[in-house]
Amino acid sequence: MPCAQAAVREPAADPLLTLRARPRRIALVGNANVGKSVLFGRLTGQYAVVSNYPGTTVAVTTGRAIVGGQVCELIDTPGVTALEGVLSEDERVARRMLDGGEADVVIQVSDARNLRRALMLTSQLAPIGRPMVLVLNMADEARAHGIVIDAAGLSARLGIPVIETVATEGRGVGDLRDAIARAAVPSFGGARRRDHARLAHDLAVEYRRHRPRSAARLQERIGRWVREPVTGLPILALVLYGMYLAVGVFGAQTLVGLIEGGLFEQLVNPGATALVNRLVPWAVVRAFLVGEYGVITMGLTYAIAIVLPVVATFFFVFGFLEDSGYIPRLAIFSDRIFRTMGLNGKAVLPMVLGLGCDTMATMTTRILGTPKERLIAVLLLALGIPCSAQLATILGILGGVSFFALVTLFGVVLVQMFLVGFLAARTIPGERSEFIMELPPIRWPQFGNIVRKTLLRVRWYLGEAVPLFLIGTALLFVLDRLGLLAELTAAAEPVVGGLLGLPRDAAGVFVMGFLRRDYGAAGLFQLAKAGELDGVQAVVALTVMTLFVPCVANFLMMVKEQGMKAALGILGAVTVIALATGTVLNAVLRGLHVSF
């Protein structure tokens, strides 16, 4: 058997570029947040989304790389903390991949500052018996911390190449390419009796030296300021205010004003209308393109002019926060609150990510420890977390009403999330896991990475959301033509007009809201601009819309992560809660004669 394996791995004589029936597979394995995806990008030239917190990569990604004149398949995997013992979903996936012999070479990527932890994993990888390379990434940060690792000595001891890299700057990546050809099955067999901790500790003591180092770097001081309550809470307030200024004022008002008010209202829509009227003889088609529910005048205008500017601004600011290492530190402040909701502080990650996109965040719930936590997190994301596209329309509408209106909306939504979480924690069977979380170092975000991430996400928004906007508009057009929209509006009147106190037209907006709630909210934006909504109506309508399930894509992701039954349950519960909350809110605001 060893012969057969050796035959597969043996490099061919020496042609410049060897192609095999099945390319050599190289897997990147390692702890979370050590830079696997950055290395993946460096080796393949493909961009994988990278951030400064654990759990950015939630699925196995593959790409092509040329290593030593051979086309290889590179496999990027989610981070693991262990490969033995109680394993998470991701760890089981990694373990199966390694045991199944899917990887011909394993590159273990590690954070050079955490040699002990890296070696614990090496000790678990070694017995699997695949050829390995150990990468000590972030070598620059380790050096700044006064850590010196005897890579040559360690390499001799382990029997595998040990390479130091700074993946974000591409340093050491050439050495790594060369080393892959020298990948070897570790000569040490890992720890005896699974005592990986002892072995790792002894090896780390032997091959690592600490140099005295200068005073704390600025990054560490910032790290302290943001996690200590006295300074951390004011900083949080500043960060939120900064986001409001960037996204709510600059994105939702300045940019939308320019693009929607300027470009679309002055040029695109009149131009398109004139062109269509001249070229298209059929009234139905004209209406379909540029009428009240026209694909261009409504669908495209909503998607490109109202939502896109805010989404893009948000993704940019958000990318900055992601890469700085700030977001995981919010877990320290929120742990207590999340614990009363059957979660722990770690849940802050999917919740904050949900502000970008609830669909993606629903997938990120995999980083949570137990099935109960994942279910509660998926429910809360669907219920209360407005995604960037929806924040866009909320800020666009309420920014023009009053600050107090915004506070009311977010206050109601937060209280509702807390209540639902509190009840869910007590009714859903299962346990929560304890809060144990690694805080990534504070880093200066790289401008290039933020721009790339933003562009990738904007492209994703265009591909994902815009078609739905257009389909939704077409659906409304058909409903309107068939007279069904009027019937639907009449049927919804008792709820929309009676309970929620909204104008009749809002019914159509809620139909859109079922497809994508930001699309529905964009409809509200138009209603508000036409002066058909007063302050209270705007707040009530937006609150209901925010509490709806975000979009069709989010629903499909819920089905994928939690199964059809749970997804339908969440959909039903969320819809009822949304309408009930709107009813109560309307009654209270009217009863108290509040005007915003």
Added chain:
Amino acid sequence: MSASEKTRRLSNLAPGASGRVVRVMRENPDRADRLMALGVTPGATVTVLQRFPGVVFLCDHTELAVEPAVARAIVIEVE
């Protein structure tokens, strides 16, 4: 002086204090495994950074945040 006189729970250390991990109480085996995987193993040096609203400590060069119950399970020998 016996070792037991110098051992404390991580939850009882003041910010700034440091010591070596002696053991992690195993009343919750999952917890011990997770801590171990993050490098909190016997012999590791830890320094408490803050205690409120959650316990944050440095283990090697990793900053870890844990809830109080977890900090109570980590037994430290103070230097």
